[in-house]
Amino acid sequence: EDKVVQSPLSLVVHEGDTVTLNCSYEVTNFRSLLWYKQEKKAPTFLFMLTSSGIEKKSGRLSSILDKKELFSILNITATQTGDSAVYLCAVLQGGSEKLVFGKGTKLTVNP
Amino acid sequence: KAGVTQTPRYLIKTRGQQVTLSCSPISGHRSVSWYQQTPGQGLQFLFEYFSETQRNKGNFPGRFSGRQFSNSRSEMNVSTLELGDSALYLCASSSYRDRGPYEQYFGPGTRLTVT
Numbered sequence: 033e034d035k036v037v038q039s040p041l042s043l044v045v046h047e048g049d050t051v052t053l054n055c056s057y058e059v060t061n062f063r064s065l066l067w068y069k070q071e072k073k074a075p076t077f078l079f080m081l082t083s084s085g086i087e088k089k090s091g092r093l094s095s096i097l098d099k100k101e102l103f104s105i106l107n108i109t110a111t112q113t114g115d116s117a118v119y120l121c122a123v124l125q126g127g128s129e130k131l132v133f134g135k136g137t138k139l140t141v142n143p
Numbered sequence: 144k145a146g147v148t149q150t151p152r153y154l155i156k157t158r159g160q161q162v163t164l165s166c167s168p169i170s171g172h173r174s175v176s177w178y179q180q181t182p183g184q185g186l187q188f189l190f191e192y193f194s195e196t197q198r199n200k201g202n203f204p205g206r207f208s209g210r211q212f213s214n215s216r217s218e219m220n221v222s223t224l225e226l227g228d229s230a231l232y233l234c235a236s237s238s239y240r241d242r243g244p245y246e247q248y249f250g251p252g253t254r255l256t257v258t
Contacts, residue, residue: 066246066247068249073251073252074147074233074249074250074251074252075186075233075249076249077246077247077248077249080245080246120186122186124247127199130176130188130191130199130201131176131178131186131188131235131247132188133178133185133186133187134185135185136185
């Protein structure tokens with residue numbers, strides 16, 4: 033059965049901390065891995081990763097994929113209260129538009 | 144460019160009724176996927192449409208169906224509603240390329256409550 037597992041399930045940090053969110057997967061016909069941020073609305077696209085070892089960066093967020101070990105990490109440096117959200121990891125399966133989602137990591141950043 | 148739009152945003156129905164939700168993808172996007180999000184199960188894939196054809200379907204009963212029109216707009220229908228169908232229904236659109244994966248962008252969702 034295809035599955036995406038995220039850890040930790042929840043995380044509470046203080047502003048300024050750096051956090052690392054983990055995503056491991058066992059999905060047939062892997063095409064790419066996507067990260068989304070979800071506040072009280074629809075998931076917002078962050079990154080799409082297709083190749084191992086190539087870091088993607090956007091401001092304080094960065095992510096990398098390891099296709100050999102089947103995992104990805106999402107780093108957030110100098111966290112801010114606005115980073116509080118659920119971060120979702122999903123794997124896109126080839127041959128379809130199907131995204132297999134993990135349950136998400138709920139990040140709370142306290143001032 | 145306008146984002147993915149979904150209507151209605153909120154809906155309250157009673158058990159046994161049916162419901163139709165609508166999704167308009169980003170202009171130029173031809174693929175539309177539907178997902179159900181619940182606290183217990185998270186985000187689960189319902190189905191995906193491309194060029195008016197259903198290309199893939201998730202593990203949901205036949206009460207869940209959908210279609211896509213020639214302008215890429217999509218509708219999903221749930222018949223004989225059950226309490227467990229209460230969820231946030233999300234639509235995602237993506238562009239189509241022959242090679243390589245492509246991002247999916249989500250709409251704001253329709254919050255369905257079944258009483």
